[in-house]
Amino acid sequence: MIDTGRIPLAGETLAWYRQGLAAATSGQLEKAAALYNKVIAARSDFWEAWYERGLVLEDLGLYAAAIASYDQALELEPARDACSEIHYHQAQAHHYGLGDYSAALQEYDRVLQLRPNHTQALLHRGNVLLYGLHQAEAALDSYDRALTYQTDLFEAWRNRGSALLDLEQHQAALISYDRAILLNPNDEVAEQGRQLARNSLNLNASSETTTNIAEINQAGFDPSLTDPSLMDVVPHRNTRLDDYVTSQPVLQPLLVLEDEVGRREVYLFQRQYTIGRDPHNDIHLQSRFISRFHAVFQRVDDPDNQQYWYQIQDGDLAGKPSTNGVQVNGKPQQIRLLQSGDVISFGPQSRATYWMR
Template structure:
């Protein structure tokens, strides 16, 4: 990123080598207080720090390296210079004080842009407000070694301090320096490492790569790799749109960079743009037909679209290349289950467990398939295996509880299972609802209502909990409250004919002493409008 040079064209000669010589002459001549701003990359700054004492040996030069964000520069300078004779103080690392004020969005930073700050950094306010103290208390030259974006922020966010400049200079960049810094960035990290970086560190890396991409000495054959790295960094920051844009730029330079197509597909899938993701994985497979990971990711995207048959075909491709890929067997089993092919799904999960007997997800998914086939005891045994391996698997506890409650009528055990799920995930509204159902089935209606209320605190539009709450209230003969609970269901699910019928029956209970006609008319208004068959049910109650 380059700053808008129109603001300081007079300070920045067109040729960097000439600018460097001008800087040397200015520093030789200058005595007393002065402010110099030098645009350079971190590598160029290090070279300059080594070279400058050799160029002007008559000057006493010191280097203050900032390695973290600061809000106050005056005090660190006071402490640093104590007992030192200094003519020139080089300061490197002021950028660290700016990164945390960048917006957390890593969208593309355009040339001349300086508006990405969420607010004016404290350090820039400090420099503006304390400029007279710097001038009055320090009788030496300050030379700030800065990235281009930092100078831009100083121009626009610390204009009082910047206006006292003795000059702004750009250090010359050589092909060797560009190559050295590019190689360092390309070698120093991967996606897993990027995940460990703080937001400020990610911003720093983004800006470093963007600066290098604009360097005039950057060869075109290096750009795809840098753009790919930039995409990975943006992906690690969950900035998928920006990552895709970076991968697209890399692919313009190198259309057969299959890693960029692959990561682009993953980013698109994360954005739920599954059709585009599949097209991206297809590009990988045109270049590298035996890339089993691309086949697998393609299968996941197809499954997300509900194309389960095609997904299975994709996972079969994986298994043709790598027969012991237990993850592909597991995903294949899920796709088969989604198609209702539960026997085949179980066979697929069994394949996983032959390869990896401690795969708790396979045990859990096997339990789901067994439950769907009505093999309830075997399903419970499968969930128990999953929980032996992974006791903190709240999903397995929840599924186990549902099976015990709904199919095996073992409600006390179901409650214990749901409570285990809620210990692990107190905001699991489905587990609260399941516990409420088990309590209701035991006739513990007050406790059941309390459980449904917990579910509704977490998920206020969870219509199943409103309906179940209505049944529990009805069991306590609290008809008005039950009616209101069913009414909540109908606001969320207007076509729930059971709730219309329930309300009609409650009106029958409520108005039975007022005669049949008003009851019938009210029930007809509420309970008959969706299904003719309900007419017979209400008339049955009326007789």
């Protein structure tokens, strides 16, 4: 028997659940849905099965059924962090599946009530306001909020530029598009938006992009919310962008990740990363043996030496431990300041090596 969440499973019910996870990971969505149905028939009080079933139904394009499955999961009162992710998926199904923008906005706001720093919820909340409900000013506030938590969020810079274009703030839009292009030089949408802003300002195509943070601040980056109805959703901040920009360190932290799909490298610079098998983690590992939200990497700054490191902590942002735990160099760890060369194991076939380069 293992504890996969709030309720333990055993025997064939546990086997069905594991098989469902494996089928979903390999893209066998109908098979996964059928296996989750068997788990639910045996243990209707196991919210994880309702949630995983919802994910599969959403991937199959059965959005109304997915939302109903998420509703069932929420009725079983999972932990706060899990609730935020379920509401997030409900919002996505309403937003991009059913095109019900008002319902999507309500769900994004519920996510932010539970987890104010959920950058993807803030980003997509901005998208539903801008492209669905045509509320550019409110969308701009949402993108600004996302950027206070993650300054390298390319889509927020790009879509922020589009909101500013709608508001006819062309200089600010140009700077926002420039920032997006610095993060993703090959994005055609950002380049097209940038050209529209330039045309409105009568600038020629050869001018360089803006990289000066002071100019970006002057161009209207204001992370504070102006909509009083949202003051309880996200804490009010009066923060400038340069408060969130870190200078290049002497040594750059790097994770070399290995999971069921192969090997890849991720350079670390954000203040915090979540890692796990749920695709909405900052770092997504594909393995049925690890928890949805398995661990958190937190940055430790040393400004005197222009350097930062990372520590790893087992569990999700709410403090719930992972099922299999975290091992560093073969020893179980609840929290550890990482050293270059440390090997982090999350479960079978899922590990990372931490380097300072």
